[in-house]
Amino acid sequence: MLTPHLNRLSDGELVYEGVRLADIARQFGTPTYVYSRATIVENFRAYQSAFAASKPLICYAVKANSTLSVLALLASEGAGFDIVSAGELQRVIAAGGDASKVIFSGVAKRSEEIALALSHNIHCFNVESEAELYRVNEIAIAAGKRAPIAFRINPDVDAKTHPYISTGLKSNKFGVAHLDAVRLYMLAASMRGIEVHGIECHIGSQITELSPYVDALRRLLSLVDDLSARGIHLHHIDVGGGRGITYQDETMFSMNDFAQAVEREIAGHHLDLLLEPGRSIVGDAGLLLTRVEFLKPGETKNFALVDAGMNDLIRPTLYDAYHPVTAVLARGGAPTIYDVVGPVCESGDWLARERALVLEQGDLLAVLCAGAYGMTMASNYNTRGRPCEVMVDRDEAHLIRERERFEDLIAHERIII
Ligand SMILES: Cc1ncc(COP(=O)(O)O)c(C=O)c1O
Secondary structure, three states: OOOOOEEEOOOOEEEEOOEEHHHHHHHHOOOEEEEEHHHHHHHHHHHHHHOOOOOOEEEEEHHHOOOHHHHHHHHHOOOEEEEOOHHHHHHHHHOOOOHHHEEEOOOOOOHHHHHHHHHOOOOEEEEOOHHHHHHHHHHHHHOOOOEEEEEEEEOOOOOOOOHHHEOOOOOOOOOEEHHHHHHHHHHHHOOOOEEEEEEEOOOEOOEOOOHHHHHHHHHHHHHHHHHHHOOOOOOEEEOOOOEOOOOOOOOOOOHHHHHHHHHHHHOOOOOEEEEOOOHHHHHHHEEEEEEEEEEEEOOOOEEEEEOOOOOOOOHHHHHOOOOOEEEOEOOOOOOEEEEEEOOOOOOOOEEEEEEEEOOOOOOEEEEOOOOOOOHHHOOOHHHOOOOEEEEEEOOEEEEEEOOOOHHHHHOOOOOOO
8 A cells, every 4th residue: 555545456557546547537537636535534543543532623624625525525624724815715615514513713814805704603713812812803793792712822833843844932923922922811801802712822733742732732731720710711722733644764753642742731631632643534434546648868967847737736845855756557567767757847847756667658646745735725726727636436437627728827817908
């Protein structure tokens, strides 16, 4: 097994759950994102069973993969949702998600977005600044409501991840400073439009060590105690998301160790637990299927030029991220070292570097672990329509999003000369 439910048959072809990837390429074309329904469900249930003792509200981070079928599947499993925009809230609702299980994160929420979330009676606003607190209060008063809030605390711990996805350091834009938190909670508790509910942190993404979580939790819990002594009793603690996945050779702390560490820390505090996992629910549940257009031997490098580019999967370009790449049909013979690169006119347009592959022009490649921050970060750069998306469910493949056509790309433009 290469990633969960992805196997190679004895004839050398890759099969995802019960569907051959070559058949998906024939039916739907390439590039195509393909997801495994079983993997998404198993990843979600892994949280539920490890955290069975604390029964957390698991708010899936919509930004990781916001495709309606993915959201609908998770909603049917009982998930809540962590959103960062009105658009994500509308997606959750369109997918049949329960707004009362939605938490709203983000550093620069617009007034209309706050009003919309309030009108849907979401579970909680994760407030990230004093200015935002005032804004939420005003909008709630105008609506005749009290907005449930938690402050996102910046605990100033190093999540030991890529600088672009580290969010819990003083130098990051996220959250309110630990030192300022008590003052802000006192202020919030005095506001007519605010109901103080909880405390939150999210220290980063693709975290592979448990210790930053424990450090952050301890800093939050010291605040919980401090506030309690001042008569402010919080109802929930939200540990954020960030649990990493294995892209290459990362060793991950186990889900049980994670649950035990969190539950040990919060024991005795009488707090409901919230989690905001994204990547660890969908990351290894998806791949990007792409076709080799040309093989181009170079003086210093050999290139496999494929039909997926940085506009389809930007993680390698953006974070130097590693994705495993494997041929859909395993061929015999000596491998060649290739850089797998896309058709986009940027030298940064690469998907994988220095991979040993046996390839012929027209072969299919699977770029693995592309289920999170793949399609949600795709763009139309170079006027390329975004890929279609397919969900495999045992031996069936369902088209869950059509490939974008040229007409879609120009639909909102006006020619003025
Ligand atoms: C506030 C918040 N919660 C949750 C997540 C999900 O993180 P991950 O996909 O690493 O689990 C993010 C992602 O950056 C986030 O910003």
